[in-house]
Amino acid sequence: MSDLEVFRQETREWLEENCPPSMRSPVIAGEGACWGGRNWIFESEDQQLWMERMGAKGWTAPDWPTEYGGGGLVKAEHKVLKEEMGRIRARSPLDSFGIWMIGPALLKFGSEELKQQHLPPIIRGEIRWCQGYSEPNAGSDLAGLQSKAVDMGDHFIANGQKVWTSYGDKADWMFCLLRTDPEAKKQSGISLMLFDMETPGVTPKPIKLISGSSPFCETFLDDVRVEKDQVVGDVNQGWTIAKYLLTHEREMIGGMGLTGAGSKTLGKIAAQTIGTTDGRLNDLFMRTDVARWEIDAAAFALTVERVTDEAKAGQGIGATSAMLKYYGTELNKRRFETLLKIGGSDDLIWEGDVSNNGWTARTLLRTKGNSIEGGTSEVQLNIIAKNILGLG
Amino acid sequence: MALVLNEEQQMLKESAQGFLSEHAPVAELRAQRDAGSDTGYSSTLWGQMVNMGWAAILVPEEYGGLAFGHVGMAQIVEQSGRTLTASPLLSTAILGVTAINLAGSEDQKTELLGAIAGGELTIALAVDEKIHHDPMQTAMSGEATDDGYVLNGEKRFVVDGSTADKLIVATRTSGSLGDMKGISLFLVDRTAPGVNVQRTQMLDGRNAAIITFKDVEVTADALLGQQDRGFRALSATLDAGNAHLAAELLGIAQESFDRTLQYMKERKQFGALIGSFQALQHRTAHWWSEIEMCKSVVLKVLQSLDEGDVKSPAFVSIAKAKLCEVAELSTNEAIQLHGGIGMTDEYEIGFFIKRARPAQMLFGDYNYHANRFALISGY
Numbered sequence: 014m015s016d017l018e019v020f021r022q023e024t025r026e027w028l029e030e031n032c033p034p035s036m037r038s039p040v041i042a043g044e045g046a047c048w049g050g051r052n053w054i055f056e057s058e059d060q061q062l063w064m065e066r067m068g069a070k071g072w073t074a075p076d077w078p079t080e081y082g083g084g085g086l087v088k089a090e091h092k093v094l095k096e097e098m099g100r101i102r103a104r105s106p107l108d109s110f111g112i113w114m115i116g117p118a119l120l121k122f123g124s125e126e127l128k129q130q131h132l133p134p135i136i137r138g139e140i141r142w143c144q145g146y147s148e149p150n151a152g153s154d155l156a157g158l159q160s161k162a163v164d165m166g167d168h169f170i171a172n173g174q175k176v177w178t179s180y181g182d183k184a185d186w187m188f189c190l191l192r193t194d195p196e197a198k199k200q201s202g203i204s205l206m207l208f209d210m211e212t213p214g215v216t217p218k219p220i221k222l223i224s225g226s227s228p229f230c231e232t233f234l235d236d237v238r239v240e241k242d243q244v245v246g247d248v249n250q251g252w253t254i255a256k257y258l259l260t261h262e263r264e265m266i267g268g269m270g271l272t273g274a275g276s277k278t279l280g281k282i283a284a285q286t287i288g289t290t291d292g293r294l295n296d297l298f299m300r301t302d303v304a305r306w307e308i309d310a311a312a313f314a315l316t317v318e319r320v321t322d323e324a325k326a327g328q329g330i331g332a333t334s335a336m337l338k339y340y341g342t343e344l345n346k347r348r349f350e351t352l353l354k355i356g357g358s359d360d361l362i363w364e365g366d367v368s369n370n371g372w373t374a375r376t377l378l379r380t381k382g383n384s385i386e387g388g389t390s391e392v393q394l395n396i397i398a399k400n401i402l403g404l405g
Numbered sequence: 406m407a408l409v410l411n412e413e414q415q416m417l418k419e420s421a422q423g424f425l426s427e428h429a430p431v432a433e434l435r436a437q438r439d440a441g442s443d444t445g446y447s448s449t450l451w452g453q454m455v456n457m458g459w460a461a462i463l464v465p466e467e468y469g470g471l472a473f474g475h476v477g478m479a480q481i482v483e484q485s486g487r488t489l490t491a492s493p494l495l496s497t498a499i500l501g502v503t504a505i506n507l508a509g510s511e512d513q514k515t516e517l518l519g520a521i522a523g524g525e526l527t528i529a530l531a532v533d534e535k536i537h538h539d540p541m542q543t544a545m546s547g548e549a550t551d552d553g554y555v556l557n558g559e560k561r562f563v564v565d566g567s568t569a570d571k572l573i574v575a576t577r578t579s580g581s582l583g584d585m586k587g588i589s590l591f592l593v594d595r596t597a598p599g600v601n602v603q604r605t606q607m608l609d610g611r612n613a614a615i616i617t618f619k620d621v622e623v624t625a626d627a628l629l630g631q632q633d634r635g636f637r638a639l640s641a642t643l644d645a646g647n648a649h650l651a652a653e654l655l656g657i658a659q660e661s662f663d664r665t666l667q668y669m670k671e672r673k674q675f676g677a678l679i680g681s682f683q684a685l686q687h688r689t690a691h692w693w694s695e696i697e698m699c700k701s702v703v704l705k706v707l708q709s710l711d712e713g714d715v716k717s718p719a720f721v722s723i724a725k726a727k728l729c730e731v732a733e734l735s736t737n738e739a740i741q742l743h744g745g746i747g748m749t750d751e752y753e754i755g756f757f758i759k760r761a762r763p764a765q766m767l768f769g770d771y772n773y774h775a776n777r778f779a780l781i782s783g784y
Binding site for chain 1: 407408409410666669670678680681683685686687689690691693694697698699700701702704705723726727775776778779780782783784
């Protein structure tokens with residue numbers, strides 16, 4: 014048996030023993046996801062056990078170095094782990110902006126002290142992070158941000174207002190872009206800083222969205238003390254790290270065009286809801302809509318696969334995240350428009366069992382933000398035109 | 406299998422690129438058209454392609470071929486979409502080889518596949534009878550006699566039908582319209598008595614034909630495969646054809662895009678390069694994204710054919726439909742963004758739309774394949 018086969022065997026046995034049966038079903042549209050952190054209320058004992066066991070093994074961040082508590086897996090092993098988890102339909106033990114965003118940035122740009130301090134609690138799901146990027150007057154033009162941090166000798170004092178802070182009211186720490194040199198060209202005077210959300214002067218307020226939910230906050234910063242050692246990379250060099258993180262974010266949001274494992278295809282839903290005659294959907298215009306969407310969705314899923322394979326093989330052009338973000342989010346919006354048409358008037362009902370509390374309508378409304386957050390579709394098209402096509 | 410080209414496929418792509426852009430650029434197509442060529446393609450060029458082994462790519466080794474697979478073959482086809490190269494590659498080396506290899510007897514394969522690989526035989530596939538593709542509606546009759554069959558009927562949109570040595574003809578030997586069972590394939594000499602070929606010149610300047618069959622007598626060994634059971638091989642042949650048409654349309658879409666992008670970096674209006682206008686940048690970036698989708702569906706369908714994946718009919722229809730949509734977008738945007746010069750015959754960009762439309766329609770357009778995909782998917 015090769016080393017990889019041994020690893021697969023051991024992984025399979027470990028998962029069999031440690032993944033509670035109730036954690037072996039897919040998370041659909043966020044239901045049942047685990048975000049961890051100081052304020053997290055586990056929805057079940059199994060959810061807590063699963064997060065803690067995976068966290069202790071470092072498999073919440075399988076490819077991070079073991080010295081910070083990560084899994085230390087090489088690519089092939091990481092793939093085996095994913096396959097073995099997929100085999101028993103094990104859900105992700107932990108959803109985390111720490112793992113997806115600030116962690117990779119710390120690994121690439123952070124000091125040894127920052128890595129030692131922040132990575133282990135992220136991996137164990139003990140600290141939940143939020144992102145302080147956008148401001149009321151700095152959306153698509155992010156580098157125009159005005160919230161500032163003033164050097165007070167042994168610490169900084171931050172003042173200003175952030176907006177669209179995902180789960181700001183539930184997070185423990187923030188990674189935050191602040192202007193540290195008001196005189197410099199706008200991209201050159203920004204720093205990336207870390208602080209505890211319990212620091213005096215930090216006030217997150219939830220924003221209610223058209224979908225009725227409040228996944229985002231506006232966060233007010235009033236004379237917030239930030240320690241000198243909590244600057245990631247060098248002072249005034251935050252924009253480089255911010256761009257790196259935005260690429261990560263684009264890839265994450267772009268993945269929304271992929272219908273997750275376990276979800277039914279639009280065609281199946283339409284056939285069950287509307288019925289078929291001689292193998293054809295009874296509403297022929299609906300049938301065209303569904304087929305058009307499914308063809309485009311198949312093309313998108315294959316494109317995600319292709320650019321991943323090209324990157325592994327060292328081929329391709331790279332820099333495809335803007336295209337995937339643009340296409341994937343527009344596709345996701347179309348998916349929910351089609352779903353609502355299939356669901357008919359029942360799916361317009363905002364509350365109650367008939368519509369699962371308006372799930373389709375609320376999600377449709379929420380998807381409208383997909384092509385705005387993390388850089389609007391128009392910003393993605395700008396990036397493609399300038400960086401890939403060379404149009405100035 | 407990873408969705409990337411392997412080293413040998415990459416090499417073939419590069420050599421096809423080099424050869425076709427040197428020997429068969431768009432100017433060659435114009436020359437053929439302006440000279441009123443009888444064949445719609447250059448026999449000299451076809452001879453060179455045969456010498457490079459391109460006619461043998463899909464032929465199994467035991468019949469003198471290279472067995473290099475669909476992914477390999479499509480690298481040539483995609484390049485010939487970029488250069489708009491007219492040749493019997495699709496009719497003979499893809500459709501002919503696939504049908505004979507799937508349905509033919511040992512004798513037929515030995516005789517015919519070797520001849521195709523050696524450039525001694527060209528083939529045309531005669532399927533359509535009406536103005537829209539629908540092979541299950543095959544009505545042309547094949548009646549059994551004591552020592553063979555008599556064929557009667559009419560075929561249209563037979564690409565290379567006015568030049569091919571032999572025709573592969575789908576006929577109904579039993580059953581009724583719409584039945585899969587009862588369709589048989591016959592090999593018929595183009596010059597056989599009772600076969601009347603009328604060349605139709607289409608907007609792409611290549612050759613095609615409407616062919617009538619009046620009491621055409623063929624012997625029993627003209628049957629390709631079993632009587633009444635030809636649909637499976639026909640369908641697989643059409644799948645291969647559509648996968649390669651998708652690859653050709655990808656070449657057309659990419660070349661239309663590349664030429665337009667270049668033009669946007671040269672053409673000035675209002676004192677600025679038109680590529681600096683955001684309204685055009687966004688259209689172009691969207692267009693580019695659509696072509697990226699196309700690359701993925703084309704590579705996937707070719708790999709699925711090489712692997713004999715049971716899902717390949719679905720991938721065929723996904724790829725052909727998507728490429729029909731994006732080739733239409735590409736050739737239309739190319740003209741619009743070129744402006745007035747894009748409307749002139751003198752400028753080459755207008756040749757791409759003229760080849761794209763027949764390639765889109767051949768063996769089923771967007772609507773045909775979206776419908777087929779939906780049926781396969783259970784709605």
